[in-house]
Amino acid sequence: MATKCKDYNFLEIEPHWQSFWDNNHSFRAERGTSKPKYYVLDMFPYPSGAGLHIGHPEGYTATDIVARYKRAKGFNVLHPMGWDAFGLPAEQHAVKTGTHPASNTQNNIVNFKRQIKALGFSYDWDREIDTTDPKYFRWTQWIFLQLFKRGLAYVDERPVWWCPELRTVLANEEVIDGKSEVGGFPVERRNLRQWVLRITAYAERLLADLKDVDWPDSTKRMQEAWIGRSEGAEVLFDLENRSLGQLRIFTTRPDTLFGCTYMVIAPEHPLVDALTVPAQKAAVEAYRKKAAGKSDLERTDLAKEKSGVFSGSYALNPVNGARVPIWVADYVLMGYGTGAIMAVPAHDERDYEFAQQYELPIVQVIEAAAGETKLPYVGDGRVINSGTYNGLPWPEAKKRITSDLATKGVGQPTVNYKLRDWLFSRQRYWGEPFPVVWVSETDYRRVAGRRRDDVPGEPVTFTSDGVTHFALPLPAAALPLELPDVQSYLPSGNGESPLANETTWLEIWFNAETGAAVPASQPRPAGEAWVRGRRETNTMPQWAGSCWYYLRFTDPSNQAAFASPEALRYWGVPDLYVGGAEHAVLHLLYARFWHKVLFDLGQVPQAEPFSKLFHQGIILGEDGEKMSKSRGNVVNPDAIIASHGTDTLRLYLMFLGPLEAMKPWNPNGIEGVHRFLQKVWRECLDREGAVNPKITADPAADSAELIRLLHETIKKVGEDIEGLRLNTAISQMMIFANALQKSPTVSRTTVLAFIQVLAPFAPHITEELWERLGQTGSILAAPWPQFDAAKLVADMVKLVFQVNGKHRGDQQVPVGLSEADAVKIAYENPKVAPFVAGKALKRVVYVPGRILNIVVG
């Protein structure tokens, strides 16, 4: 039932249709249908206390238009929404107020949901998910257990930001210029026990499979760069002091081995002490201390100035036996390759700079083709000063030298990646607890055997104070492992999360077979399977929940699995995934990694999670700056909905410019699209709200031109939605509305078809008009109008005349005009004639229906 309002009262119309959709579950994805599926997904938001930002509805409107269009095209559409609700702000709020982060999070979700619903998006709210819901994170923990048993999770000491004043670990974004964001206290790097996921084991596939996905090139390139594959060789250099063995280095340029004039090892390299001669001991120690004091940031910040110190030792070049000095310098990183390099200053900028500074020799071994002599030279060329390899193009020399080294057993081809293993733990309360209990080695040996399928081949351990602890997973049946209520959300102070203070939760008797637990303060229950354990106090990072949520949407309430095989087979992965480019690397890489692990386990049928990806651009403030509270240029969607309605807001967000572009918010333009909707309303209904008398049942009421324009509009809007060119689709509808206004009469079918193509963009007003124009039932049920290609062709076309490439006029001409006739018409055209009169015709370029260029001399 439509409303009864006389004029375009969006404040009445919009809530009316929103509750209509709600009550009818209009957007519920169907089950057991023979329709083809279409899965369109938004990156789900973190429900912040600030509420919805204008950037959220931008992407959501685009996907909503696609979802509504695809439904009209006969697809069974899955268009879900949920909450990435673990996160730091809720925890900080809890620390401040003492209230449980869950309650704050739920309040924020309620607010977010209200705002999103007010925008009229066609989400299937029956499938809403929340990453903090134990029914959800049960499966996040379950997937972690799969990684764990495959040996893809381990524990290691890793440097994290530590603030001594706040006695807590800080995230990168909480550290600003070496100070804590809160309070401005100094922070330092401290090694703490961390869970790490072995994403590097998937580096090659994460790189290779990028070719199979339809993603923006820039995003693919970013991931490629992040993975950072490079091919080269590891080479063994004998040490002059034979008792020390050999030094292993990685190089991408084995062809420049003859140009190696010194070696560099990282200050953290295990051989530093052994290689340092007594005379250099003090200098090396001082240097190493200085390097350790620098944060990563400082180390890179000070990149302009190279520094290092001579160890006093020498290595022997395997290709020519040359004696090469070994330096210690922090421009070589322990974390990449072998932490040691051969320096070839003639052909590497960093080595060149270092050699200049410490007056080390420089030997050129690649000759530029075109007499280029400036060093360092990193371009193409042939090998010189390299014995029997002289004269070879360098890629050829690289192959030969690498294989010759391999033959002699002093080298092998190697591939290295910049990608590091993923630091997967946080010293926080508000995250998924790890379903792991630490037990003694004896207990582990005793019980792990009965859980052979659940534990990795190599036990996960860590050692502290001389005691080695062994990680025993909870059985899957014991999940979820929920967060205990805590007295205080303040960090424990020793680098562990607030969970470390919850003794009854933490220190337990653990039944290794059932996962049952009782506090360790109580007597040990009877039975073989009970062991003394301590729970893991770390929690998972926010990425965990977002790594697989798109799978849960296919079957969100399943209790027996993260999703059923049938749901995964039918819905598969999203056909379209839309979200900000700020997630180009981390979220999208982590999710791909988890997906591939699940694929290897036979849990999902596809190797890639997001076949087609699109990034919406950022909407800037009116002043062209990023929107921020402090600048006071934030646009609140609620205010626009109140003043102009959500149909106007949706339309305007799309009309602002290309979806992918970064664009400033322009408050004036919103009137334009609002007027357009009012015009559409007026063309359909008169001042009393009755059908506009110009609309008749007679198909002949439409001019040929209006019919042609209608079909052009149906075609263009459909194509533009498919290509996410929503701004030009709206332009086309405006053109049609202008023509509609100028038509003295129009057929009802034409108006209805137009209302239908507008419906995905402005769903409320079109529902209203659909019914007011006499249709029964929702416009949602109407199939997308077909355009008739025959209606698109005109008999006459405008032909543009050029003389010597300059525009000199145009004229309507019949379609299929011959070149000779076209030239004749042009010569007779009064605008063209003066420019060709009395001149010799040299050439004619004729593009029928488009252009005629007459070249005269």
Added chain:
RNA sequence: GCCCAGGUGGUGGAAUUGGUAGACACGCAGGUCUCAGAAGCCUGUGCCUAACAGCAUCCGGGUUCGAGUCCCGGCUUGGGCACCA
């Protein structure tokens, strides 16, 4: 420093494979309706011209009958990476 994407009227932006630059809007000006206003409607609106012409897509070259679009060099804005050997 390296990689990527942009730069078009007063403004947001349009322009198949190279084929009318400025669609559609905003703004502005004039008109119409009105007692008056608002809304709506009509006309105009890149620059320079009285007009014809001329000049115009960041700048400079080039290819072409024809370049916003292709090539070379530069400037500039935004994003990413940053001693990864």
